[in-house]
Amino acid sequence: MSTVPARHYDVVILGGGFAGVYCAQQATKRLKGTGKTVALIAAENHMVFQPMLPEVVGGSLSPRHVVNPIRLICPRADVLKGTVFALDLHHKTLTLTGGQFTPDVKVTFDHLVLCLGADVDVSRIPGMAEHAYLMRNVGDAMKLRAAIISRMEEANLISDETTRRKLLNFVVVGGGYSGVETAGQIMDLLHSVSKFYENIKPEDFSVSLIHSGEHLLPMLSTSLATYTEKKLSEMGVKLMLKQRVRSVTARFVVLEDGTKLEATSVVCTVGNAPHPLIVRLGQQRALTVERNKVMVNPTGQALGQTHVWSAGDCASFPKSGGGSCPETAQFAYRQGLMIGDNIALAMKGEMLKTFDFKGLGELASIGHRSAVANMMGFNFSGILAWFMWRTVYLMKLPGLDRKLRVMTEWTFDLFFPRDINLLTPQYSSPMEEMHLEAGDILFLSGEPAQSFYAVKQGRVNITDDKNEVVKSATKGDHFGERALLGDRIWRFNATAMEPTTLVAISARTFDKLVSSIGSLSQLFKRTAETYDRPQDIEHVLAKLPQRCRSGVARDLMITDVAVLREDGMLSEALELFQKERHSTYPVVDASGHVRGVLRRNECYQWLKHHAMDEKARVRDLPLHRPLFIAPDMPLPDVFETLIRTGASKAIISGSDFKLQGMLTLFDLLTCPVTPEATPAEVAVPVM
Template identity: 30%
Template sequence: MNTVTRPRILVVGAGFAGVECVRRLERRLSPGEAHITLVTPFSYQLYLPLLPQVASGVLTPQSIALSLRRSTKYRTRIIPGGAIGVDLRSKVCVIRTLTGRVVDEPYDYIVLAPGSVTRTFDIPGLTDHAFGMKTLAEAAYIRDHVISQLDLADASVDPAERASRLQFVVVGGGYAGTETAACLQRLTHAAVRRYPRLDPSLIKWHLIDIAPRLMPELGERLGRSAQEDLRRRGIEISLGVSIAKAGPEEVTFTDGRVVPTRTLIWTAGVVASPLIATLGADTVKGRLAVTAEMCLPGYDGVFALGDSAAVPDLAKGDGAVCPPTAQHATRQGRRVAENLIATLRNQPMRPYQHKDLGLVVDLGGKDAVARPLGLEMHGLPAQAVTRGYHLGAMRTNVAKVRVGTSWLLNAVAGDDFVRTGFQARKPAKLKDFEYTDAYMTPDQVREHVAREHSGRL
C-alpha cells in the first residue's frame, strides 16, 4: 500500500492499554500496512501503581514516566493533546492540542483507550478542597503540600492551626487510597524527626471508606493483615464512613465527627473518561459496552478497552466485566492490536480471555501484602514479590534501573524532605488537574464536524 491508501489507525490514550496496543501494532505491522497515530497530552506512559511512592518521595516523577520516544523503532505519530469528542459516523476525532487549538483527526480504525478519571460525588466542598491521586502532577504537588504543612506547623504559634496542619485525611480504602495513606504516613513519620519543635503524637493520619473492609479483593485474611499493619503504624482507619462536607480547614465525616485538617486526599474510585459520553453509544455503568473481541457493536472499525470499556470477563461469566486494573489493560491492549491486525488481513478475531496473576499492595518499607497466583503472603516476602512484580511490569530497562536504584538509595540514605516548588501560592485541587469540563456533548461533536466539513467544501 502507498501512503495515500494505507489505512489510518488512531489510538486514543497512552496508558497501559493504549501503549501496549501501539507497541504490538508497530511490531506486527509493516510500515506500508497502516499509518498509526497516538493522541495523548504527554509523550510518556505513567506507571500508575507506583504513584503513591512519588507522592512520598521514595521515587522521582521521572522514574515512573516511561518515555514513548526512547525506542529507535518508534514510528507512531504523536498528537500532543486530548481527545474531546468522537463522531463515530463520520469517523472523525476532535482533539484539543496543548496550545488550545481544536483540530479534527480522521481515521479508518480507532482504538479508544482514554482511561478513567477520579470519581467524585455531590459532596459540598469536595472538588474545591480535596486533592486527587491520578496524575503525576498531583503526586508531585501532594508531596510538596504535605511537607509544607510540616514547615508551617513548625513555624506556627497557634495550637489550633498546628493541630489542623498535622492531621491528614485519605478517603478510599482501595489499593490507591491504602497505598497513598501508607506511603505518606511513612513520609511524615520520618520527616518529623527533623522538626524538633513538633510533637510527633500530633501527626495523625485518617483512612476512611464507606465499605466494610479495606481492599475486599484481597480476601478477608490479607485485608485484615494490611489493616493491622496500618493501625500498628498509627493510621486511624474508619470503615462505613465517608465525607459529609469539606472545607478549607476542616472535614466533616458522615458519622458526625469534625476533623480539623488542611489535607483531604480523595481516592474513592474511578469512572470512565468523559470522552465516552461524547460517543452517544451504549454504556454499562459509564463504561462503553463492547463485545468480547472489544469491538463496539454497530460501528465499523471501533475498538475500546481498558478502564473506559466494559469488556466481558469470560473467566467469570454471568455478565461480569473486567475490573479497571493495569493487568487487564495491558493484556487487552495486546489482544486489540491482534484483532485489529486480523481485521486488516481479513482474518478472524479472538475474544479477550485471561488468567489472573494475583494482586500486590506495597505499604512502604517492609510492609506489603500479596496474593500471587492465589498464594497469600504478607510482610517482607510479600514486599519482595510486590517490588519484583513492578520491576517486571515496567516497559523499559531504563525505568527498571531508575526505580530499583531509587528504592535502594531511599532504603540506605532516606529522604531529604525538600519541597520542589510545585506548592505555589494558589492552591491546586482535584478540579484543577483532570480537566473534566473540556469535553463536548454528542450534539456539539456532530455540529462541529459538520461545520468543519462544510467549510472545506
C-alpha cells in the same frame, strides 16, 4: 479560516494509558512492513505508571521516574498530543485541538481504539473539589508531597501543641489500592522526616483513612484485608471503616454521622467518573454504552462494530469465566496487546483472538516495607510481599533506563534519609493576562472555546465568516460567554486591531462563577444575545415596517425628553422620578451638552449609603456614559448598534454632544406602519 487537510491513519488509538500504549506497541509490531500507519492521540506526551504514584508522595521515587515518553515506548507510531472534541464514527473522522496557538487537526481512520480511561468527579461531595488533593497524575503526587512537607515546616514554627497537632492531621478518603498505599506512604514519610524537625514529635502528626466498606481492599481476600488493617493500625494510621464523607471544608471533614475531623490536608482517592467522550457517544447512540462504559465483545470490538475497539477503564470487557474485567493495569495491558493483534488479523481477514486472561493476582504496598499480595491463589504478606510488589512492578515498568533508575532509587532509600526539599510546583492561574499585537488572531470559528476574555486595553474585533464585524470589544468589554454557555465551539473569529491586553479566565473557573452567582449567570445570558450574525439581524429587520428600514434616527427619536441638569439638586432629581417614571435620564450641562445618564435604580442604591444629603448635586450621583447616535444614522444601523452593544436606549446628538432626543429599541420594534412627518429640530427642554 483556511481548511487544514485531514491526516489519515489506518489505526487511531485514543488514550495514553496502559491499554492505549501497549495496543500501539503491538499494532505497530504486527503491521511492520505492511505500509499501514498507526497514530496514538493522548492528552499528555507521557505514560504515567500510576501504581507508583504513592511512592512519589512518600519521597521514595523521583516524579520523573514514574513517567515514560510515549514516543520512546512506541517509536513506530505517530504520537499526537491533543484533546479530541469531535468524533464521527460513521464517517470515521475526528478533530483534535493541541493548544491555544495550534490550529485544529482533522484525522480520518479505518480502525479506532478507545482507551480513554476514566475521568474524575468529586463534585458529589460538597467542598471536596475545592479542598482535597487528588491522586491521578504526577502533578497531583508532587503537589501532595509538597503540601505535606509544607505542613511540617509550618508546624515546626508553632509553639502551641494543640494547634500544631491540628495542622498535622492528614485524612485520606478511599480504602482501595490508591487510598491504602497513599495513607501508608504519608505515614512513612512523616515518621522518616520528623526527626529533622526539632519542634515536632511523632505524637504530633496523624493519618486517618476513611472507607465506606466493611474492610479495606475489597478486591482481596478477607484475611489479607484484615492483615492490611492490622499493619496500618500498627503504623499509626487511624482506620474509620463503614463511614462516608458528607462534606469537606478548609478545616474540617464532616462524616455522614455528623462527626467532624479537624484536618487541613485531605486526600481524595475516590470519585471515578466516565470520560466525557464516552458519555457523548452513548447519548448519541453511536455505541452501546452501559454504566458509562463501552460494551465490547471478547475480541475487543465494540458491540455492533467492526472498526471500533475499546479497552481499559472505559470499556466493559468480558472476563473469561463470567463477569467483567477489573479496572487494573494487568488487565488493561493485556487487553491492549490483544486488540493490537486483532486489528492486524482483521486487516488480513483472519480469525480474531478472544480474551481469556483471568489475572495473576493482586498486590498492594502498605508502607514501612510491608505489603499484601494474592498470587496464583496464594496469600502473602509482610516483607516478602513487599519484595514481590517491588519486583513485579519493576518488571512491568516500561523501558530499561526507567527500571535501572527506579532500582537505584529504591536501593538508596534503604540506606539514606528521604529528600525533604520543599519544591512547590507552580500551577497555572485560572486567570491570566495575555498580550496581542495588531493583526494577531485570538481564535477562529470552529475551534473549541476554552476561555472567557475581558479587554484590559486595546480592541478586539469579533467577525463572522464574511469578515463582517459582529462586535468590537474595547477596554472594559468582555466576550466568550456565548460559546461557553453553549456548545463550547467558537462561532466567530477574534482578531486584535491594535496592541491589546486581555484577561483570560479558564472555562472551568467561568463555570464555577456562573453556577454560583445567579446575577452573573443572568448577565452573561443577556450579553450572549448581542453576538448575532448580520444575517440574523437582517432577518429581524425584514419583518419591521418599511419606515424602520429606510428612515434615519431623527425620524423616530423622542424629543420630549425628561432631562436633569448636572448642577441640579438631588431633590430635583427625585421630584422628576415621581413626575416622569423612566428608567434612565440624560444629564446635561448649562449648554445642553450630555454629560452622562442617570439610572433611577442606581440613584436609589446611592441613597441607601448617603441618605438625603441636602448639598448633593446630580453630578455627585453615579452617572454612566451613554450610547451616542448621530441623527442621520440609518435606522437599520441604529438597530444593529443597539443589538451589538446590548443597549436598549441611545442619545441622539451631533458631534457637539448636544441632546437632540432619545431613541429606544422599543421605538424601533413598535414604530407605526403609516409614516409620519419628520419632526423638525426642537430645543432641549430645560429644567
